Amino acid sequence: MKKIVWTSLLALVLSVSLIFGGGIFKKAECAETYNLKFQMAWHSQHPEYKAYQKFIKMVDEATDGRLKFTVFPADQLIGRSESLDGLKKGAIDMLGSCAAYFHGMVPEGDVDWLPYISLGHRAEFWDYMNADNEFNKIIAKNYLEKANAVYLTNVICGSSGIIGRGNTEYGTVDSLKNIKLRAAGGVCTRVAKAWGAAPVTMATGEIYPALQRGTVDALIFYAYGLKDYKFFEVAKTFTNPPVFTWADDLWINNDSLKRLPEDLQKTLRDVAKKWGRWASTEYWPGYELENEKWCQEKGVKFVTMDAANIAKSKVMLEDVWTWYANESPDCKRLVELIKAEQKDWK
Numbered sequence: 001m002k003k004i005v006w007t008s009l010l011a012l013v014l015s016v017s018l019i020f021g022g023g024i025f026k027k028a029e030c031a032e033t034y035n036l037k038f039q040m041a042w043h044s045q046h047p048e049y050k051a052y053q054k055f056i057k058m059v060d061e062a063t064d065g066r067l068k069f070t071v072f073p074a075d076q077l078i079g080r081s082e083s084l085d086g087l088k089k090g091a092i093d094m095l096g097s098c099a100a101y102f103h104g105m106v107p108e109g110d111v112d113w114l115p116y117i118s119l120g121h122r123a124e125f126w127d128y129m130n131a132d133n134e135f136n137k138i139i140a141k142n143y144l145e146k147a148n149a150v151y152l153t154n155v156i157c158g159s160s161g162i163i164g165r166g167n168t169e170y171g172t173v174d175s176l177k178n179i180k181l182r183a184a185g186g187v188c189t190r191v192a193k194a195w196g197a198a199p200v201t202m203a204t205g206e207i208y209p210a211l212q213r214g215t216v217d218a219l220i221f222y223a224y225g226l227k228d229y230k231f232f233e234v235a236k237t238f239t240n241p242p243v244f245t246w247a248d249d250l251w252i253n254n255d256s257l258k259r260l261p262e263d264l265q266k267t268l269r270d271v272a273k274k275w276g277r278w279a280s281t282e283y284w285p286g287y288e289l290e291n292e293k294w295c296q297e298k299g300v301k302f303v304t305m306d307a308a309n310i311a312k313s314k315v316m317l318e319d320v321w322t323w324y325a326n327e328s329p330d331c332k333r334l335v336e337l338i339k340a341e342q343k344d345w346k
Helices: 004-030 045-064 078-089 107-113 122-129 134-147 188-196 202-211 256-258 263-299 306-315 318-324 329-345
Strands: 034-040 068-070 094-097 149-165 180-182 198-200 218-222 233-255 301-304
Touching: 004 045, 004 198, 034 045, 034 202, 045 068, 045 149, 045 263, 068 149, 068 256, 068 263, 078 094, 078 134, 078 233, 107 122, 107 149, 107 188, 107 233, 107 256, 107 329, 122 149, 122 263, 122 329, 134 329, 149 256, 149 263, 188 218, 188 233, 188 306, 188 318, 202 218, 218 233, 218 301, 233 263, 256 318, 263 301, 301 329
Parallel strands: 034 068, 034 094, 180 198, 180 218, 233 301
Antiparallel strands: 094 233, 149 218, 149 233
């Protein structure tokens, strides 16, 4: 009798285990994972590439590993200047790059490169650009219509000031007049012209020998270039404030986004915003402080323009804002909106 009872009890336990165990197994099977091809404009040692490792980790944690990325550093799948077109066509699913590279395709996107747009107000500008407002909607609409891309967030990255060859300091606007100033094209070249400098366009890899030979007198370049590209060996001054702070944007192909379940779509959007603000207001400011300390230890002098010269420079660079506003009706509206917003920051 006892044997029969124990046999029946064991059968009951096994039945319950199979029911619930089978349910758990089935649920696990249903938790499908998704993998996105993600190309960046940055090599694997670049500080922005390293910031993206945090983003990938945040997405993994927030989705319980259901959303993964196959990451490709700069130019591995598509050339840097063609990568947004590659995103549009679905050759890649996600892209992290500079909107300035794609001005001809979506000029509305690189509004965050305008001179002094976030000077002294990094957090305020990021919050405004990523809020649910007309400014954000204009940017998102143009990326969707022109590149089939969903704008997820941007990162306000490194400060672009004046790196001076040798020990020459550029602490006034007048000191920039007629010098040979390396500028990367687009907004940067227009800034150089507005100052009265002679802009010289060259690839990043050509800058170091150009500084050695005196082909250029100075650069409009990121402060971290002193360390990462070893410019500190031939250039010993950096002028603040940054004329602009270069920005990195993050997009996903619209069709790739739609293929994800709705909960993953929302999580990806939410994590992107959370990460973008962290990278803009914590990671990059911290990185730049460490970089400045390192450069100073190597003998680089950081020079700051006084208020009068900053004011004079802003007036001169209004031509750049005007040029941008004339690129499209939406560019004009973006300029109107941000100028109105900036009044509240003061």
